[in-house]
Structure formats: C-alpha cells, structure tokens
Amino acid sequence: MTGSRSCLETVEGFEGLWAARRGNLSCVSVSLQSGGICLYSPVEKLSAEFVGKNPVHFLLAPNHYHNKAIGEYSSTFGKAQLVCSKAARSRLEKVTSKKFSGLEALGDELPNEVTLIEPEGLKTGEVWLRVQNGTRVAWIVTDAFCGLKKTDDERPKIGFLKTFPKYGVQDPGLFTNWIRNRLELETPDLILPCHGEQVRGPALKSDIQSLMDTL
Numbered sequence: 001m002t003g004s005r006s007c008l009e010t011v012e013g014f015e016g017l018w019a020a021r022r023g024n025l026s027c028v029s030v031s032l033q034s035g036g037i038c039l040y041s042p043v044e045k046l047s048a049e050f051v052g053k054n055p056v057h058f059l060l061a062p063n064h065y066h067n068k069a070i071g072e073y074s075s076t077f078g079k080a081q082l083v084c085s086k087a088a089r090s091r092l093e094k095v096t097s098k099k100f101s102g103l104e105a106l107g108d109e110l111p112n113e114v115t116l117i118e119p120e121g122l123k124t125g126e127v128w129l130r131v132q133n134g135t136r137v138a139w140i141v142t143d144a145f146c147g148l149k150k151t152d153d154e155r156p157k158i159g160f161l162k163t164f165p166k167y168g169v170q171d172p173g174l175f176t177n178w179i180r181n182r183l184e185l186e187t188p189d190l191i192l193p194c195h196g197e198q199v200r201g202p203a204l205k206s207d208i209q210s211l212m213d214t215l
Contacts, residue, residue: 008049011192014133016111017140019192020049026194027069028140030129032057032109039080040129040140041194042069047076056080058106062142063124063168064091066194070098081105085118088125103127119144121175124168138190143168145208147197156197158207165215172215179212 008029011017016031020043027043029050036057039050047069050056056077061067061084070092074082082100084092089100107116117128122144129140148159161168169175183205191199191208199207 007046008053011138011190011198013136013190014131014138017131017138017192018053019198020046022046024196026192028129028192029053030114030131030140031111033111034109036109038106038109039073041066041142042073044069044072047073051076057109058083060084060106060127061088061092061100062128062194063122063126064088064095065124065167066142067092067096070096074098085125085127087118087123088127091125119175120178121171121173122168123170126168136189137186138192139188140192142194144193145191145199145211146193146195147191147199149197155201156199158191158199158204158211159196160211160214161195169215176212176215179208183208 008018008020011019018029020027022043025043027046028040030038032038036055038058038060039056040060041062042059057080059073059080059082082098083103083106084100092100103116113132115130117130119126126142131138143161143164146159146161147156149156187205
C-alpha cells in the first residue's frame with residue numbers, strides 16, 4: 001500500500017465490493033468466482049492499493065474516456081486481461097496502444113449476483129455493473145451519473161457531470177426511456193459512481209426520474 005493509510009474501503013451492504021478513492025474519483029474492486037478480482041475504472045496512482053489483496057484478473061475500462069490509468073495498472077498487474085465494450089474498443093486501443101478483449105470472458109467469471117449492463121442511447125461505450133445482495137441492488141456507473149455533496153451535513157444527491165449531456169449522450173430520448181424502464185424493473189438502493197459520492201436513500205428513484213427530465 002502507498003502511504004500509511006489505505007484508501008481502499010468496503011462498500012457497505014454489498015459483500016465482495018471494495019472502492020478506492022483518489023480525490024473525486026473511485027475505482028471499484030469486484031470479487032470473481034475464481035477468487036480473483038476485477039477492477040472497474042482504474043484510477044491513477046491507486047494500483048498499489050490492490051497489490052496483495054487478491055490476484056487482479058481483469059481491468060475493465062468502463063467507457064472510452066476512462067483510460068488514463070490503463071498503462072499504470074497494466075504494468076502493475078501484467079497478467080490482468082484488459083476488457084471493454086465493443087463500442088469503446090477502437091478509441092481505447094488507439095489512445096492507450098493496448099489490446100482490449102470484449103466483455104464475454106469477464107461475464108463468465110462474475111458471480112451470479114453481478115451483471116454487466118450496457119445502457120442504451122450513449123456514445124462512449126459505457127458499461128455498468130449491477131450487483132444484488134438479497135433484495136438490495138447497487139448500480140456501479142461511470143459517467144452517466146455522479147454523486148453531488150455540497151456540505152458535510154447534506155445527503156449526497158444524484159447528478160450529471162457538466163460534460164455528460166454533450167459528450168456522453170447520443171440519443172437523449174433513448175437513454176431516458178432506457179433508464180425509466182430500468183426503474184420500472186427495480187429501484188437501486190445504491191448508486192456507486194466513478195465521480196463523486198456514493199448515493200443512497202429512499203428518494204433515489206424519484207431523484208433519478210427528476211434528473212432525467214432535465215435531458
């Protein structure tokens with residue numbers, strides 16, 4: 001570990017999930033059936049946080065923008081397989097000069113309670129992870145949502161990155177309908193974004209619906 005204090009913490013309520021934070025960014029560790037781990041959205045200068053915990057089998061670049069730490073993590077975990085969505089692969093390989101595989105091998109290694117999801121209507125090849133623990137559901141997302149917190153006393157709220165509507169959304173209507181359909185199927189208990197705070201609470205569904213109205 002770097003420094004005297006680890007920034008790797010368990011995700012409350014979801015066994016097998018860990019999050020390491022640097023500034024406003026998070027990298028999430030997901031336990032695999034094999035006993036190894038997948039790192040979702042590697043964050044720069046945090047690779048040492050995962051050394052010695054469990055073998056890193058996959059590095060998941062969850063869209064084509066989240067690529068700055070790929071070189072660092074590839075060097076640290078030389079046996080880890082780089083994976084991304086089909087839509088993100090071309091840009092990622094061009095920017096990083098690395099070869100990426102599709103999501104199939106990772107999907108085979110994920111436990112039953114973890115599912116890969118590709119939202120519709122976006123243009124960055126974004127991939128989410130859906131994690132279930134009993135009746136509780138977490139969505140691990142990249143740029144589609146962020147967690148906003150203005151004061152220490154205020155509950156974090158769901159929001160959009162300022163750049164997301166312009167650079168992340170290809171078809172606002174399709175993305176909005178996709179989100180609303182997901183919310184008809186389930187209400188997430190936790191949104192764990194790469195940017196900002198974790199967001200929980202009984203108002204999460206209505207807050208997401210209100211946010212989608214702004215698109």
